[in-house]
Every structure is written in structure tokens, then in C-alpha cells.
Amino acid sequence: MSRVIKTIVFDFGGVLIDWDRRYLYKKVFEDKADMEWFLENVCSEEWNMLQDEGFPFSETIPELQMKFPEYCDKIAMYETRWSEMIGGPITGTVEILKGIQAKGFPVYGLTNWGADTFPIVFKQFEFLRSLDGIVVSGDEKAVKPFPVIYNILIKRYNIDPESCIFIDDNYHNIQAAKKIGFKTIQFDSPENLRKHLMMLKVL
Numbered sequence: 001m002s003r004v005i006k007t008i009v010f011d012f013g014g015v016l017i018d019w020d021r022r023y024l025y026k027k028v029f030e031d032k033a034d035m036e037w038f039l040e041n042v043c044s045e046e047w048n049m050l051q052d053e054g055f056p057f058s059e060t061i062p063e064l065q066m067k068f069p070e071y072c073d074k075i076a077m078y079e080t081r082w083s084e085m086i087g088g089p090i091t092g093t094v095e096i097l098k099g100i101q102a103k104g105f106p107v108y109g110l111t112n113w114g115a116d117t118f119p120i121v122f123k124q125f126e127f128l129r130s131l132d133g134i135v136v137s138g139d140e141k142a143v144k145p146f147p148v149i150y151n152i153l154i155k156r157y158n159i160d161p162e163s164c165i166f167i168d169d170n171y172h173n174i175q176a177a178k179k180i181g182f183k184t185i186q187f188d189s190p191e192n193l194r195k196h197l198m199m200l201k202v203l
Contacts, residue, residue, distance in 0.1 A: 003163040005183070005202055008100050009153065011144075011168035012111040012128070015187045016094060017121060018087035021048075027084070028074055042068050043078050051114030054141035082117050086124070092190025094127050099203055101130065109134035110153050110166070112143050133157045144168070145176035154180075165200065167193065 013019045021039055029035035039045075042064065050060050057079040065072045101107055109131050111118075115138030122128050135153045142149040153159060161181035168174050169187040177184050185196045197203040 003160070005105075005163060005165055005200055007106050007108065007159055007164040008202065009108045009110050009159070009164060009166045009182075010093075010097065010131075011170070011173065011187070012109055012113065012121070014090075014169040015167060016090055016097065016127070017125065018090050019085055020087060021078075021085050023087055024077065024081055024084040025074070028077060038071065038074065042071050043075060049112075049143065051116065052112040052137045052143050054115060054138050057114075057116050079116070083120055083124075086121065089125060089127070090190065093187075093193065096190060096194055096197065096203070097127055100197070103202065105202065106132045106157075108132055108153065108157055108159070110144070110149065110168075111135070112137040114138040144170070144173040147176065147180060150177060150180050150182075165197075165202065 010016055025035050061075055061079055064075050113136050118136050137143040140149055140152055164182055166177040166182040167185045167187055174184045174186045187193055
């Protein structure tokens with residue numbers, strides 16, 4: 001017999017917040033192919049993950065600039081113009097979040113996000129400040145999909161995974177959460193998320 005849903009956990013980037021490095025760098029590069037090469041080989045997803053893992057810009061940017069001195073200015077923009085990577089809230093999901101809160105469910109956040117930049121979005125988006133608790137990878141120096149960060153969430157907020165829905169757009173993060181016992185929804189659109197939550201009688 002499945003347990004009654006008591007708690008909801010949201011990922012942030014790609015679920016509640018529209019974050020894309022291209023929002024910044026398409027202003028910086030005249031040629032799209034040059035931009036894509038830069039984002040694949042210089043300020044790559046792997047390099048960005050260093051911030052999520054807890055390494056500060058004060059370490060990661062100078063190291064990368066030494067490796068790619070010809071891109072020194074553009075690498076620096078990753079910090080100085082980081083806020084331009086934020087497209088805004090994903091409004092459909094934010095409405096769902098507020099609907100869940102109105103039903104009385106505790107709602108938490110579990111996000112891979114750098115400690116240097118999370119305060120920017122926390123200040124910018126009121127809905128983040130309305131959550132019952134947030135675990136940020138950059139603060140914990142642990143990232144999804146590794147089990148340690150899920151266990152930090154569970155222990156810190158006394159969450160029972162089997163009565164909790166975990167919502168994330170990343171397949172690997174979803175699979176890791178399933179192994180720990182969470183009920184999961186892989187996010188692809190606010191419309192489909194709403195349908196899933198209605199089926200589970202959360203909305």
C-alpha cells in the first residue's frame with residue numbers, strides 16, 4: 001500500500017527558474033558557432049559543475065583563465081554578468097508551487113547551485129523565500145545525483161522519502177531519488193507536472 005503524500009521537493013533550474021548561459025553569451029559572441037564552442041570547451045557544463053560542487057569563482061575563474069588566456073574577459077563575465085543568465089521564473093511551475101502550498105503541503109528545495117550565485121536568485125524570487133527549507137549543493141559541497149545530498153535533505157528536515165514527491169528535470173537526479181525511495185516526477189512542462197500532481201491527488 002502506497003503512503004499518503006505529505007511533502008513535495010522541487011529542483012530549481014529548469015523547473016522553477018529559467019537559467020541558461022546562452023542568455024548572456026549570445027550578447028557577447030557575434031557568431032553562434034563560436035559561442036557554442038566556448039560553452040562546450042571553455043565554460044563547459046563540467047566546469048560549471050565545479051561551482052555547484054562548492055568551489056568559489058575566486059578559484060575556478062583564474063584557473064580557467066590561465067588555461068584559456070585568449071578568453072580571459074569572457075570567462076570573467078561568468079561571474080560579473082552571471083545574473084544575465086537568468087531568464088526569469090517559469091511561471092506555470094511557480095503557480096503550481098503556490099497551489100501546493102495553499103493545500104497545506106510543506107515544500108522544500110533541493111538544487112545544484114553555486115554558493116556564490118544562489119543568494120542572487122534567492123533575493124530575486126520571492127517564491128524561493130516562501131519554501132519551508134532549501135538544500136543548496138554549493139553550500140553542502142555535495143551534488144545530485146550522489147546520495148549524500150538527498151540524505152542531507154532527509155535528515156535536516158525529517159522527510160520520509162516514501163511520502164514525498166521529488167520533482168526534477170534531470171533523468172539521473174530522478175533515478176537517484178527513486179533508489180532512495182522518493183516518489184518522483186521528471187519535469188518537462190508545467191502542464192504535465194500539473195497532470196501528474198492531480199493524479200496523485202496533490203492538486
